[in-house]
Structures are given as structure tokens and as C-alpha cells.
Amino acid sequence: MPVCGVFGKAVTTVEGIRGVEERVHPVQERLTKAHGSQCGYCTPGFIMAMYTLLRNKPQPTKDDVDIAIQGNLCRCTGYRPILEAFYSFAKDEKGEIKVTENGCPMGEKCCKNGGDGCGGERKTLIKLSDMSKCVPYDPSHELIFPPELKLKNFHQQSFFHDSNGHKWYQPTDYSMLLALKRKHPHARVISGNSELAIELKFRFINLEMVINPRQVPELHEHHLTDDGVYLGTGLSLSQMEDALNEFSKDLPESKTRVFKAVLEMLHWFAGRHVRNVASVAGNIATASPISDLNPIWMASKAKVVLDSEERGERTLTIDEKFFIGYRKTVIRPDEIVKAVIVPFSNENEHFYAYKLAQRREDDIAIVTGAFRAQMNPKTQLVDNLSISYGGMDIFTRLALKTAEKLAGKKWDKTLLDLGLNLISEEFTLKPDVPGGMARFRQTLTLSFFFKFFLQVAKNLQISIDHCVEKTEIGDTIPHTLNATQLYQEVSKDQPIHDPVGRPLEHVSGERHTTGEAIYTTDIEIAGCLHSALVLAPIACGTIDNVDPTKALEMDGVIAFFDASDLPTNERMGHHSDTPIFAKDRVSYHCQPIGIIVARDHETARRGANAVVVQCTAEKPIVTIEEARKADSWILDELQLHSQLNEGNDVVKKNDWSKYTRVIEGEVKMGGQEHFYFETHNCIVIPKEDRALEVIVSTQGINDVQTEIGKCLSIPRHKIVVKVKRIGGGFGGKETASPLIAVPCALAAMKLKKPVRLYLERFDDMAITGTRHPFNFNYKVALSEDNHLIDYDVTAYANGGHSLDLSTGVLTRAMVHIDNVYKFKNAHIYGRICRTNTASNTAFRGFGGPQGMFCTETLMKQLAETYDLDVDELREKNLYNEGDMTPFGMHLRKCNIRRTWHECKEISQYLEKKGKVQEFNRKNHFRKRGLYMMPTKFGIGFGLKFMNQASALVLIYTDGTVLISHGGMEMGQGLHTKILQIAARCLDIPIELIHVEETATDKVPNSMPTAASVGSDLCGVAVEDACQQLNQRLQPYKDKMKEKAWKDWIQAAHIDRVSLSASGFGIIHNEPVDFFNGKGAELFGYCVYGTACCEVEIDCLTGDHRLLSTHIVMDIGDSLNPAIDIGQIEGAFVQGYGLFTMEEIRVRPNGIRLSRGPGVYKIPSADDVPRDFHVSLLKGSSNPHAIFASKAVGEPPLFLGCTVFFAIREAIRAYRIQQGQKGYFRFDSPATPEAIRMACEDEFTKKIPDLPDAHSFTPWTVAL
């Protein structure tokens, strides 16, 4: 929203609600108490969404809450705690959130039912937080609207602002508005700015003159007319929604069918925040081919009122003559869109609209369809029909031919068949159509028509197969949250001040909710310059010329640096293979070529855009298939042979002819964008003596220090790298940070001024790599008694243009490819493809999920090929205590069977299975799938030297303690756990301890905070330091037994005893020899877990809903159940996104299309299950980590894949119904397109197959 747009309005920010120093607002209190923030970067947004709702409706319903947070995303929490906190304000709650029926998923075993499932020495609790003790919400305590603004009525005054030649007109008088538009026909009318803002930000349009019509009263008019409802375009979409709802109340149902379709569509139109500002005028004028409303306007024959000073008003029907080209309408430059008239329907008119998007909520449509049938009541024949589709052409289009030919027909099967044939002829898409998904989009036109046909048949009570069935999914999803978190209370003997094992709030929780948590972007440095990277426009080829002249001529642009300014020829990365700036050749689209420095961020961005980069493009290698064909490898080839761990010196090849049951297969898994909420950014401040201070959002301060030192020839002791907290990392801020920090440091050094580099998400997603996409080719033999015998598998990882961490990622995939199954003999190979894409890097799970996905796929293939029960096959092959993995590790305290059986019981799996089968028998086009899947995850870095950490513990004479350690706080609660560990070690209240920012001048050579071992490693380092201090203090404790902590400290100080200690810790690692294939006891321990998920799919559209999730996770003796369960839920939802909706979209020429939330979809609150249960395995303890705990960050992520396989089960049920019984390959992710196209049926058969792959250029390719 431009600043001028809020002229005369009061703006309240999260800081304005209340701060930590005062009593926080109830919304802030409840979100903190519910553990609803992790990295905290999304938190102010959620707080403000809920605060706004309460200000407008102090007693909201749960549906209101869902709608209020429609436009808010969170990458960390998995949303459950956020919903729990916010639902507690709903009027149908008394401050407490409902759990399952009897309150406990232990069911019969619950202590309340006389069982001992919750009891024992340590009680089992079922909820992490209790909202009932929170302060009730009292709207009378809210801030009042500033009286000055009320009195002066600024919002009713016209205003004009001219800033550096950019003119903003804000008339309040309608005739003035028309006059302005006449005088300046090319001035842009700005209504909600939701569309214009994008043009301004990403297309760098020059918006010299803007007219804001929102204050003009005439544009807010809304009233009923003879034909329908007149809605002035000054109304926002939300206001339009309210008006339609209001009018509908007093009108007969038959008149409001179009209104109803509009209202239903509005629910899925963007999010609430966009709808609160966006206008229908902006939507019509933009004329987007994928607009959600335009198809409704066309099919319903809605009208639009246009007005100009010169020619006056004209009212047009929005029909086939209205949209005249790509984003073009008949609206003339001097006209404004004054109103839309939404028509009434009549008794015999049927109107419905449908939308399908990659993510249901807050996503642009893939295809939208609106349908109107006017029936003749006497003849029961179709009088006339209107069908309109968005997403099928360069503009919204009516199915004119189809409508003409169906007029006069009876509503029966013949009409249906004819309609389907006509639509498939009228709406064809070329295989290379922009936007891609040609067959899917065409199928959707038929599916929508079919849905409409069934609905009308139902209305007309015409007996047609399936017309009484529902085709919409998710109707059984409860409006409440059934969520439990089962964990054990600490032992009764544990001292009250010992916080270990207790569900303490995140130490920064309150600061997150009040907006007081400081991130790198919040830090102001006097005289700081800003910078932006100049990026390569192609993916592969030569750089012919780079000319910054135009940029340097721009006001505010200060300098341009490129490879020629670097002091050395050094490259970045552990293998020194990543250029700081591309020189001569480009290896991937958006590779940095240079850096522009300017006085502010926007000028720097505009300057970077103005640098002329001329390249000669060559054909890039983008996919794994292309790399394999071209023999393009970064690493070739790693291996593992289980035989070598059993005393054999020579590897024997498998003799497949020995077996009767052998399957072969291939499966592909896509990558994943990190989508941390805080994008990469850093500040570099030059100091005296060529020293640098670097404040950076990173998981690896050591990497940043090393790379700056190496590339800019500065000794490391002169580079201090610091980070307080980061807004999410997930692996994406490990080795990727130097990509930003090194150029920024170069600019700061050259200019001898502080320089900041902050990446817009658009650039962040293009410059940095993602989770590695993988292909697997496998072959496996199954014995007659269903044991897994021989396994031969090759994993191909798409590494991108340089090595980065690909070796580690690939080897982790290789050592997790067994998942939880004992293979008698396994040969595992891995290769890394070199492609012209950004260098793929670490991502939570680090290759593990990819490896496990392969084996879970082959388990399904075996089961389906040999008609086996996959669960029985699993149970037969699950690892047992002491078994050895193919990489030579013996599994001790192997709890996989325990998590499996407990999950089976808690989720009532067997009972549900029967219900799912029953549902599938009764429903033709909706199918359910239920799936249970186990996981195992090895803990520790793959490289031995990395399994070390240091910490510095300082005690001050007032008794307070300051800790610095090598780990970064990125939402995972590391600092909170460290405080708990230190409090127990020193035996003091946690309030006396503070954790300082992470910095290279406090703790040198620290490893990146990754591999889930932050608390394992830093915890033992802190413990070591505390033990040293305890030893020094022991004589004082012994001597002064009656005294307390502070006295001992002071006494020791007086005696000249050092009160600071540096601690050091290591964890187990035994290196595996991947070059020769010999394994070792690689990890100290493994984490186990099992999930059970139930989904429902819409076989006609490919949409799905996740109905329920149960997870049982073995994480030892939890250090902090709140943080650990938060990690489990968050990782599960991130894994769910990975395997279902997150799709990296890249063109065959390597140009990256998914560069922001518009194209790339992560799960929203609407996607997470409302039946969500997490249980920590009881009685598990782990001798290999601090206080018997286990790591938790990465292990649960793979459980998100359970949803993928549940979806596959549902598809399978549909396919079996259609007579297709055999195994079918199903690659990840399970997008709506993948689901729909796997549900082969009479509709998909009507769409011609794509021609030979080489005969056309697809829109996108799977990496």
C-alpha cells in the first residue's frame, strides 16, 4: 500500500498494540503461550490479522478466524499452535480448545477410563498449553481511533502530492475524477494496488501519475436494481462480499444464484488481506486470463458501467466482445470503471462456478469455469446455456459453439456426452501452451462441466448415475481443531527450578509476538549504503558485454563492481568452485554478474535492472535426464555395498536369475524451495586496519567468515561475523550465505562504507539453490516368504552448476535409502549431475527424505505387483534390535517397531481402513486414502570433523550468566534449550542466564547449525563449560553451605578464581568410505517415527484434503516437549508441502519461473489437518546425547510423505474402480495435475495424448 494511500487513516502496527515492557495484548499472550512462533518472522503478520479481526468482531467464530488468516503463511510451525491460540477467541469456546472425544487419544487406555496409558511414574499430558488461564479479551481496553483524524475528516478531503515528478491525485468529487482522467488519460487509476504493485516492483514500470478514486462517494454506492445488484467499484472485494450477503438475506434463493457463486468464489479469491483492498474494477481492467471473477461475469451476463467526462456513461455486458486480447479490454483510456451490475437469477436458471488452483486457498486459478443453464419449465429443455472458462486462452472465453449446440436439448446423458465432446473440441491447448499443463487444463474443462451437469440434474431431480453424490471434498472436515500433543511430565523428584524436560515457551516468544525481536533487517547503521546484484538473463552461454553506464547515470547510484574488482581469482564454496561473479560464461539463470551500490534499496534495485548485460545463449542442461544423456557429472560415482560390512573383501554382483520375484523401477522426486520467511540479507561494516564486521542472516557464520577471508584476502581474525536470530533457514542459509555476503563485503571494502545487501524473494529464489531433485533406478528381489533380499539402486541428484554440499546430500540419501527395512544384500550407487541451475544445497533432511522416498515407492511396487498387504510386508522387514544397515551401522535401541505399533493403535488404523473402504465403495468421484509410514533418521554430520562445538560461559559477580555458543537461533528453539541445559548444569534458575548473539569473536570455527545436532553439540559444549565452572565453585559451595549462588560467585571472584570457561563437545561419527563402498558405525544414534494420514481426493479435479494425521515420534527424553512437538508438526507440514504442492517451475531453457509466492505454493493454515495428533514415544532415552534426549529438527520431515502415499492410495481406489489394477508409477510431488492425470477415466481419454516429447518445447520441465 503506497503511503499516499493511507492519507488520513490511522495505521496500527504490531509494535503499537503493546510491548513486552507493558502487559501484552491478549492475542500476543495467547500466541506466545500456545508456542505459536518459532523463527518469529511471520508472527507480527498473524498477530495483526487476528487483532484486526477482534477489532472488527470481538466475538468471532472459528470460520472468521480461518478467513482472517487466509493470507498469512508460516514456514515453521505447521499452524496447529497458531490455530489453537486464535480459536480460543472464538465465541463457541470458553478459552479452552477441544481435544478428541474423550479428551485423550489413548482411548480406552486413558487414565480417565481406568487405563494406565497416561500414568506411570511420569504422567502423560495431552496438551502443551492451556488458554483458560489467559486474560479474557476485553474490547473496551483497545486503543481508540485518533480523535484528530476523526475530527479533521482527512479521508473526505481531496489531496494531491507531487514527489520527484511522481504525481498522486486523490479526488473526492466524482466529476473531478472524470475530469482528471480526461486530462490525463494515461494516468493509472489505483484502486487496491494489488495488481499495480506487482508491475511496479517487478516490471519497474514508471508510475508517473496515479489517480486514487477510493474517496469518491459515488463509487461506493450499492443498491438493488430491477435486474440485479449495482456495486460501485470503490468497494473492496470484502465490502462487495458483505453487500452481496446483505442483499441475499432478503431475496428469494432463486434470485441469488449468481450472487452465491460470486460469494463462493470470493472465498477462494486471494486472501482476506488482498480482498480487503482489491477492487472488482481492478480485476476487470487487468483482464487477467486467469481471473476468478471474469468467468462468472461472462457466464451470468453481468454488466459493467464505464464513464468518461467526454462521452458520459455507457453500460456494457461483459461478453465475448469485452475482452479483446491478452490483458486488453474495450475500456478506453479516459474511462473509469464505475460499477458492476450482478444479475439476478430466476427460478429456472442454474448457476455454478468452479476453480482449481495448486493450493486451494490464496492461489491464482489454473482453470476457472462458470456455468449457467436456463431451463424451459414446460419442456424441460435447455433454453440457453452460458459456459465460460478462465485459464484456457489469452483471455476469459465463452464456449459459444458448445452453448449454441446444446440449446434446445434435454438434460440427459446425451447432452452430457455432446457437451463434453463439444467442449473438448472448442477448448484445445497446444502441447507447448504458455503455462503448460495442457492435458490437465483441458481435462478440467470437462470435469467442471460434468460437475455442473450433475448438479443441475440433481436440482431437476433427473435420475442420472451419480447425480445425488457429492463431488466436493472435505465436507467432513470439522470446524474445530482436534489436536493433542502427548508427552511425559518430568519426574516428581525433579527440582522445581530445573527446567529440563518442561514445555517452556520459546525464549523469544513474546518478542516475536510484540514485533520487538531484532533481525538483521531491523539493524540501522548510520551512513549505510544499499546494494543489489546484477543477474544473468540466461542459464548458459557467454557474456558478451556488461555495461553499467545507464545505471551509474541514475540519481543515487554510487558504484558498480564485478569480477574485475576482485582482489584474487578465488572462488567460493568448500570446493572453491563457485564464482563470486560470473565472468565470460554464465552457468545458471540469475547467476550474479556484478553488484550495484546506491543510496537506498529501491535505487539499487532499479540500478541493477538498468545494467545492460548482453549474452549469447547456448542450450543448457537442466534436468537429470539431460545431464545423464550428456554425461554431465559433478561427482561420479559413490557406492555402498552391504557385503563389505560382513567381512567380504570383494563385491559380488547380484544374480537376478536366482529369484522368481524381482521388480525394477524408476521414480523421480522434485526439489523444494526453502522459502524461509526472512530472505538472505547482510550488512558489512568496514573497521580500521582492513577489518570487517558482518551482520548476516546465516546458519553458518564460519562459512561466511571463511569465504570472505578467502575471496577478499583478509585474515579471518579481522572478520567478525554475527547473528542474533534468523527468520528461518532450513538449510538454505548454510553455504548459500556467502553468495550474498562476499559481494557485499567487496562493495564495503572498496567504498570504505557500510553496505547492506537484502534480497527480494524474487531474486533470493533464483540466486540460491533448493533441495536436490532426485531420480532413482532400482531393482529388488523378494523371497518367497516376503523378505527383501537383493537391492540394487542408483540415486541421481541434480546438483546444479557447482558442488556446494551435494556430496553430503547424496551420501545422506544413500545411507537413508534403506529407510527402516532390512535388505539382505544391497548395492547402492550415487551420482551428482551438473546442470545449468543454481547450485542445489542443504535442506532439512539433507537427501534423507529423497532416499527414503525411493524405498517406500518400491515397497508399494512390490506389494502391488505381488498382491501383498504393504503393512504386512513392512512388518516382516522392519529392522530389529542390533540389525546392521547397508552402510554398516548397528541399530541399538531400535524403536521403530514401537512407534509403528503405537501409531497403529492411536490412529485406530485398522478400524479406519474399513471405513475408508466403505467410503470408497459409496463414492464414485471422491476417494479416500489411508496410509501409515515409518521413518528412521541418523543423527550427526556426515563428516567427522564437523561433529564438534564450542561454547563460552561467563559468570558475572551479580550471579548472572552469559552464554555464547556456536549455534544459530533460527526458530528451532536452540537458545531456549541451551538455557534449560545450563540452568540444570549450574543448578540455578533459568532467569539468571542469557544467551548472547552468535559471533565468531566469541566462539571460533563453529560448524553450521544444521544436521539437527544444534542442541546435541552446543548442549555438550555448554555442559562442559558449566562443569569446569562447577568444579571451580565446588570449594565455595562446600565451605559456605548455608549461602547461595551469588555468594559463592562473589567469594570465588575475591579469591581470584576465573569465572569464565570455554567448553567443547563432540558427538560420535565413524566415516563411511563411499569411494570404495565400505560402511561404518556412521551415526551415534537414530531417531524413529511413524505417521498415519487419511486424505480425500477429488478425482475430477485433482484437489485433495488432508483429513487426519497421527504421529508417534521417538525423540528420547525430550529436553522441551513444546519445542520438540513444534519441530515435529512443523517438519511434518514442510514435508507435506514437499511431497504434494511445492513445485519448482523451470523452463526448458533454464529460466526459473517459480520465484515467489505467486507461483510457488507452500502449505497454508487451511491445508493442515484439523485432526492432528503428535505423541512422543514414552520411556525412550538415549545415551548418546545430552540428558538422554534426541535430535528432532529433520527426522519428522519425511513423515509428510505419508500424505503422498495416502493420496496414491486414493488414486489407486479410483483406478481400480475404472478397471486399472496394476502398479502405476507416481512421481513426487502429488500436485493436482499429477493426481487428476493419474485418475484416468472417460474424461482424460477425451483429451489427446501429448505428441512425441521431441516434437515440441514444453512450458516447464521437471528438474
Ligand SMILES: Cc1cc2nc3c(=O)[nH]c(=O)nc-3n(C[C@H](O)[C@H](O)[C@H](O)COP(=O)(O)OP(=O)(O)OC[C@H]3O[C@@H](n4cnc5c(N)ncnc54)[C@H](O)[C@@H]3O)c2cc1C
Ligand atoms: C496476493 C495476490 C493474490 C491474488 N489472487 C487473485 C485471485 O485469487 N483471483 C484473481 O482473479 N485475482 C487475484 N489477484 C489479482 C488482483 O488482486 C485482482 O485482480 C484485484 O481484483 C485487482 O484489483 P485492485 O483494486 O487491487 O487493482 P489495482 O492494482 O488497483 O489496479 C489494477 C488495474 O486496474 C486499473 N483500475 C483499477 N481501478 C480502476 C477503475 N476504477 N477504473 C479503471 N481502471 C481501474 C488500474 O489502473 C490497473 O491497471 C491477486 C493478487 C495478489 C497480489
Ligand code: FES
Ligand atoms: S514462525 Fe512462522 S515463519 Fe517462522
